[in-house]
Amino acid sequence: MVTEKKLFIKTWGCQMNVYDSNRMADILHPLGYRAVDTPDNADMVILNTCHIREKATDKVFSDLGRMREHKENRKAGGKKTLIAVAGCVAQAEGDVILDRAPYVDMVFGPQSYHTLPEMIIKATGERVINTDFPVESKFDSLPTDHASHKGPAAFLSIQEGCDKFCTFCVVPYTRGAEYSRPVAAIIEETKKLRDRGVVEIVLLGQNVNAYHGEGVKGLGGLIEAVAAVDGIERIRYMTSHPRDMDDELIAAHGDIPQLMPFLHLPVQSGSDEILKTMNRKHSADHFRDIIARVRKVRPDIALSSDFIVGFPGESEKHFEETLQLIRDVGFTASYSFKYSARPGTPAANMQGLVPEKAKDERVQVIQRLLYDQHEKFNKATVGKTLDVLFDGYGRSENQLHGRTPYNQAIHATTDLNNFGKIVKVEVSGATGSSLTGLVA
Numbered sequence: 428m429v430t431e432k433k434l435f436i437k438t439w440g441c442q443m444n445v446y447d448s449n450r451m452a453d454i455l456h457p458l459g460y461r462a463v464d465t466p467d468n469a470d471m472v473i474l475n476t477c478h479i480r481e482k483a484t485d486k487v488f489s490d491l492g493r494m495r496e497h498k499e500n501r502k503a504g505g506k507k508t509l510i511a512v513a514g515c516v517a518q519a520e521g522d523v524i525l526d527r528a529p530y531v532d533m534v535f536g537p538q539s540y541h542t543l544p545e546m547i548i549k550a551t552g553e554r555v556i557n558t559d560f561p562v563e564s565k566f567d568s569l570p571t572d573h574a575s576h577k578g579p580a581a582f583l584s585i586q587e588g589c590d591k592f593c594t595f596c597v598v599p600y601t602r603g604a605e606y607s608r609p610v611a612a613i614i615e616e617t618k619k620l621r622d623r624g625v626v627e628i629v630l631l632g633q634n635v636n637a638y639h640g641e642g643v644k645g646l647g648g649l650i651e652a653v654a655a656v657d658g659i660e661r662i663r664y665m666t667s668h669p670r671d672m673d674d675e676l677i678a679a680h681g682d683i684p685q686l687m688p689f690l691h692l693p694v695q696s697g698s699d700e701i702l703k704t705m706n707r708k709h710s711a712d713h714f715r716d717i718i719a720r721v722r723k724v725r726p727d728i729a730l731s732s733d734f735i736v737g738f739p740g741e742s743e744k745h746f747e748e749t750l751q752l753i754r755d756v757g758f759t760a761s762y763s764f765k766y767s768a769r770p771g772t773p774a775a776n777m778q779g780l781v782p783e784k785a786k787d788e789r790v791q792v793i794q795r796l797l798y799d800q801h802e803k804f805n806k807a808t809v810g811k812t813l814d815v816l817f818d819g820y821g822r823s824e825n826q827l828h829g830r831t832p833y834n835q836a837i838h839a840t841t842d843l844n845n846f847g848k849i850v851k852v853e854v855s856g857a858t859g860s861s862l863t864g865l866v867a
């Protein structure tokens with residue numbers, strides 16, 4: 428019998444980091460580590476970090492300060508605490524962290540966390556840094572059972588890294604070259620998750636639709652294979668690039684009933700000039716055309732996107748073109764960010780910096796428009812009866828949290844036995860962020 432230890436993981440950033448954090452918990456499960464929701468009394472703390480926008484490192488250091496106190500308090504009581512920094516900040520700034528925070532025991536990047544058990548043994552004697560890039564061996568050596576998974580929906584990483592080199596983005600540097608996992612491994616993981624009660628799979632990748640595993644035709648082909656696994660009732664995927672929306676994937680939206688009518692397709696800007704300097708390799712009209720083709724096969728599809736405002740050289744005219752694209756397409760839940768220069772990326776050296784004040788104004792305008800569109804979309808579902816997968820507990824008794832096919836968050840009063848099930852819910856209320864409903 429191994430003694431039980433408490434593991435606290437704090438996760439920043441994208442769903443891939445959430446997946447990685449879950450897998451870290453799975454790897455440490457056989458060693459007796461059990462995930463807890465607060466750092467109090469934790470024997471091991473992992474900060475799984477994100478480097479996509481600025482201030483990430485500052486945030487990590489401010490959390491590390493608190494963890495240092497935690498470690499010292501426990502030390503005074505004769506207890507040992509391991510502190511680890513994982514993820515993309517660790518990958519990019521591992522040396523800085525080890526230098527500035529002597530109480531950190533381990534620093535490792537997104538491609539090396541499968542060696543956590545070894546790192547833990549080593550860390551009892553010395554400090555450990557592991558920022559290698561051996562992607563394949565990571566997936567090969569992760570446990571296939573998801574021992575710590577709870578709930579009916581699960582993330583599944585199928586692809587990592589990116590070769591697109593958008594000029595603003597750190598991902599090609601922190602996550603490395605594009606890599607697709609073999610189909611067989613993905614199907615095996617799907618079945619293991621299904622055996623744990625999972626009915627919804629969210630296929631993840633930094634550039635998920637660049638997926639090119641052997642034996643299937645791109646992501647569309649993989650979705651077909653996952654849909655064929657008995658018991659899988661819902662499939663989603665994220666995050667996609669417009670350049671990789673191939674015919675098979677678009678057709679899948681019309682042909683595969685399990686593929687949910689929701690597409691997150693970042694466009695970043697509606698201006699061809701800005702798209703060019705961002706190295707996106709597509710135009711605004713190319714994006715409009717993809718949307719038209721997806722809508723042709725799946726007219727009710729809900730669309731979401733990412734936008735960057737204040738990219739170097741962005742004039743009021745360019746910004747207006749982005750707003751026009753948003754008005755033309757019509758989105759649901761979308762994200763918009765003020766451009767932040769990331770060291771080492773080509774855009775960090777570009778001329779034509781947009782003043783902070785203009786960025787602030789633009790982000791407010793774009794967020795208002797996106798919120799209004801989301802609210803309009805949500806309100807249009809009031810009175811409809813939708814299939815909701817209940818995946819969490821609500822704020823009050825007899826309330827569950829769930830997701831509609833369009834990925835809308837919904838709270839409904841219901842028998843708690845409906846947790847984990849897909850149930851018909853009549854939508855009774857809507858705001859720009861979520862819905863309320865009654866079990867029909």
Ligand code: 5AD
Nearest residue numbers: 479595596693733734764765766767
């Ligand atoms: N500045 C602002 N936003 C960025 N993103 C990526 N890099 C930057 C940056 N340097 C945004 C993009 C991407 C999302 C995940 O984060 O919109 O799609």
Ligand code: SF4
Nearest residue numbers: 589591592593596598
């Ligand atoms: Fe970054 Fe996405 Fe562009 Fe790749 S496609 S460089 S992950 S923004």
